[in-house]
Amino acid sequence: MQHISKLPEVGTTIFSVMSGLANKHNAINLSQGFPDFGSDQKLIDLVCKAMNSGYNQYAPMAGNFELREAIAKKMEALYNTSYHPENEITITAGATQAISTIISAFIKPNDEVIIFKPAYDSYEPGIKLNGGKVIPLQLKAPDFSVDWKAVKEKINSQTKMIIINTPHNPSGMIFSKEDMSELERITKNTNIIVLSDEVYEHMIYDDEKHQSACLFPDLKARSFVVASFCKTFHNTGWRIGYCCAPKELMELFLQVHQFSIFCVHHPTQKGIADYMQEPKHYLELASFYQRKRDLFLSLIKDSRFTFTPSKGTYFQVLNYSKITQEYDVDYAKRLTKEFGLASIPLSVFNENNLDNKVLRFCFAKKDDTLKKAAEILLKI
Known part of the structure; x- marks a missing residue:
């Protein structure tokens, strides 16, 4: 063969x-990118408790509702924005699965997707597997800044998606408020979807603020915000993350999600939901x-x-x-x-x-x- x-x-x-x-x-x-130290024993105990309490069957397709509620509360507290836990938040098998599913749900053959390089290595294969065309834009060293004029020049009728990553892996840069405002202006009145990979959202230094896509109203309306519990809670092997998006976008995401994975390890979801009741664990x-x-x-x-x-x-x-x-x-x-x-x-x-x-x-x-x-x- x-x-x-x-x-x-x-x-x-x-x-x-x-x-x-x-x-x-x-x-x-x-x-x-993984720690050589362990997770908080309290979190491990909470997951074990969930197993012993019977959380061992399928979780709801979008995820344990208590966990979705905890995420909604976090997003409101940190970014003063609302995502409805019923239909705008989905728990995923790590951020990479969320990214893959978003691309699969929206990218068709010949659709163009703008990515910024250096880029996390799962973006490009996901686009190609779905017949899309990668439009790469190189970030400028040494500060890895974005040339927004070049971004505007690359946008055309075939542009379906723009993928951003902030804080940025591998460079360690962050998108500024001005960067995100410019992205909002560029995509306004278009059908372009923004995939905002924010897995390092809680790792921002020197009193800088994380400029999530959900802080910008028009940007939020077209964006998936992707995050990771694995990175946040020092357990990369657990493979659990989530994404947030407006209901009309999430409905299309779930059409693919239900057939690619359906749901994520239930006791881990319950344990994290309980753990997040103390915001200090991520703050x-x-x-x-x-x-x-x-x-x-x-x-x-x-x-x-x-x-x-x-x-x-x-x-x-x-x-x-x-x-x-x-x-x-x-x-x-x-x-x-x-x-x-x-x-x-x-x-x-x-x-x-x-x-x-x-x-x-x-x-x-x-x-x-x-x-x-x-x-x-x-x-x-």
Whole structure:
């Protein structure tokens, strides 16, 4: 039998490559975005309690209602906006499933989707699998800013969707109020859907504010806001997230959702619903991770790497151009093999593999891990 791949250009992801090298060479792994510390035992206990209390059958298709209510309350408290828990919030198997389902629900052959590069690596394959056309726009280094004039020039009658990510992975930048207002102006009076990937919404530093798409009325009316409990509560293996959107958009989302996954692990939903009754569990996250960011940067300030402090996410980009002019993929591999420290090169996420001589390091790690990583960087 012979078969042709629907994604012929897709190979092994850089995350698998770098983590594989880290394991092989016993390196400190600051490449993939997951903590090396555990979840709150209270949350684990609440999920176990839900199992023991009988929450072991199918959840409602849109998710446990108590959890949807908790999300609605959070959105109102943080952004002064309302999403009805009955028909405007859906629990998903991680943010990636939400993103995939949104694309599948709306993108038809030859529809154009604007994405900003460097981009999270699930966007482009999802668009191509549905016959859509990827319209990439490169963010401008070193601050990874958006050229809104270029965005306007790319919009035409075929433009169906714009995908944004703020706080932005892998760069750590955030979309400003001015950025979001410009996006609102550009899409006003169009049929363009905005997919706003906001999985790092609670990781914003230096007193900056998260500019969610739901803060801008016309933008909210055309947007899916995607979020992740996995990132927020330090349990990436649980694969649970959610999305919010106006009822008329969510109805179309659910048409696909019901046949792709139907519902998500019920006891986890119930446990998180109970856990969210104490807002401090997500409100204190920014200070928790800013302390880790500041620790990491203070430890490497005398290294030959240069940086601008990350504004959001739990990633820090370091520029190595004063050390070597090697291609970033080659340097990341050499750093892992020879020095015992794994990172992620950004060129693999850029348009035409643009190499800005930067690597991404995850600081969602124990302090001891960050100190050991810093010792290596100082020696280079």
